[in-house]
Amino acid sequence: MSQLTIIANIHAKPDQIEKVKAALLKLVPITRAEEGCLTYTLHQNNENPAPFTRTGSRVSCGSSTCRHRIWKSTWQRQKARSLSSPCKR
Incomplete structure (x- = not known):
């Protein structure tokens, strides 16, 4: 087993900052x-x-399959219409 670190930058639309913050x-x-x-x-x-x-x-x-599964599940939890742009690697 190894350690995986994920850093995600999320940009909220100006009028949705509090809504995104509450969700996060x-x-x-x-x-x-x-x-x-x-x-x-x-x-x-x-x-x-x-x-x-x-x-x-x-x-x-x-494994790459495991890392992809973790990243995908993490991203799916944070999807919201109030994001101004998707995360970029």
Whole structure:
């Protein structure tokens, strides 16, 4: 087993910042309770509140299939119409 760290940048539309923040904050305890989760944090810039950064580390089987499954499930949880653009790697 290996460790996988995912960093996701989420950009909310200006009029949807609080809605996106509320949705992302709901994911914190859910994600931390998932099997294999080592760390999970949500960051918001005080000077520019539109972008959020999610950082999470988890135990991974190390295969590309496993990494893809983890990334896909993580992204599906955060889809919302209030995002201004998808995450970019």
